[in-house]
Amino acid sequence: MSLPISLEFFPPKTPEGAEKLRGVRRQLYALQPEFCSVTYGAGGSTQEGTFGTVREILAEGVDAASHFSCIGATRASVREQLATLKAMGVKRLVALRGDLPSGYGAGGEFQYASDLVAFIRAETGSDFHIEVAAYPEVHPQARSPESDLQAFAAKVKAGANSAITQYFYNSDAYFRFVDDAYRLGADVPVVPGIMPITSSTQLMRFSDACGAEIPRWIRLRLQSFGDDAASIRAFGLDVVTDLCDQLRNGGVPAIHFYTMNQSAATLEIVQRLQPL
Numbered sequence: 001m002s003l004p005i006s007l008e009f010f011p012p013k014t015p016e017g018a019e020k021l022r023g024v025r026r027q028l029y030a031l032q033p034e035f036c037s038v039t040y041g042a043g044g045s046t047q048e049g050t051f052g053t054v055r056e057i058l059a060e061g062v063d064a065a066s067h068f069s070c071i072g073a074t075r076a077s078v079r080e081q082l083a084t085l086k087a088m089g090v091k092r093l094v095a096l097r098g099d100l101p102s103g104y105g106a107g108g109e110f111q112y113a114s115d116l117v118a119f120i121r122a123e124t125g126s127d128f129h130i131e132v133a134a135y136p137e138v139h140p141q142a143r144s145p146e147s148d149l150q151a152f153a154a155k156v157k158a159g160a161n162s163a164i165t166q167y168f169y170n171s172d173a174y175f176r177f178v179d180d181a182y183r184l185g186a187d188v189p190v191v192p193g194i195m196p197i198t199s200s201t202q203l204m205r206f207s208d209a210c211g212a213e214i215p216r217w218i219r220l221r222l223q224s225f226g227d228d229a230a231s232i233r234a235f236g237l238d239v240v241t242d243l244c245d246q247l248r249n250g251g252v253p254a255i256h257f258y259t260m261n262q263s264a265a266t267l268e269i270v271q272r273l274q275p276l
């Protein structure tokens with residue numbers, strides 16, 4: 001497969017969810033992912049579940065990347081977690097500032113993701129491949145597009161190897177972001193993050209929360225389908241496959257799928273893109 005892909009999962013909350021995710025992973029491993037990443041809850045609230053899922057993926061013979069957020073963390077706690085991950089055989093981290101848990105005051109010894117990246121590099125040298133987040137449509141808490149680009153460049157300067165974007169549905173936003181970042185010297189590979197569309201209500205909720213833009217024409221088409229799940233799924237497959245095709249034709253280094261612990265949509269999109 002000429003264009004590498006990677007997959008993201010979240011740690012399941014129940015034994016039933018864990019068993020279901022094992023089946024999903026077995027199906028998706030047919031795509032030969034370069035790695036699978038596992039998300040991390042606000043303030044590290046899912047750390048045990050994250051690390052447990054990472055262990056399972058490694059045991060299944062696939063490279064696993066642990067999300068790693070620093071908000072509310074101390075240098076001592078991060079040092080300890082890095083040692084745990086290294087002992088597990090993890091070679092790749094997704095370094096994030098992360099969100100504070102609700103009701104949690106400001107705290108911790110890291111203010112920005114770039115601080116975390118610099119600390120990981122200082123502590124572990126080149127032991128880890130460090131991914132960071134990129135926001136083609138601007139981070140929702142950024143003061144301006146320019147300050148957001150500067151924050152991204154700071155993460156790269158601190159030692160990031162590559163980046164994965166927030167999901168988007170406008171390929172122009174991605175290509176513009178990459179061009180602008182390169183002009184600032186942030187010339188690491190920027191991998192587009194792709195969110196399959198399987199539920200319009202879920203997509204609207206996520207997008208409102210994370211600041212991802214849903215183009216008006218997509219939003220209106222989804223609304224027009226009402227509760228017609230089959231039409232939403234068919235439309236979503238067409239839209240996201242076309243987006244991936246545009247990105248592939250534009251020369252992206254890889255594609256990262258936000259699977260939401262489901263396999264069907266990602267498998268279908270990659271099948272439609274063959275040969276990817």
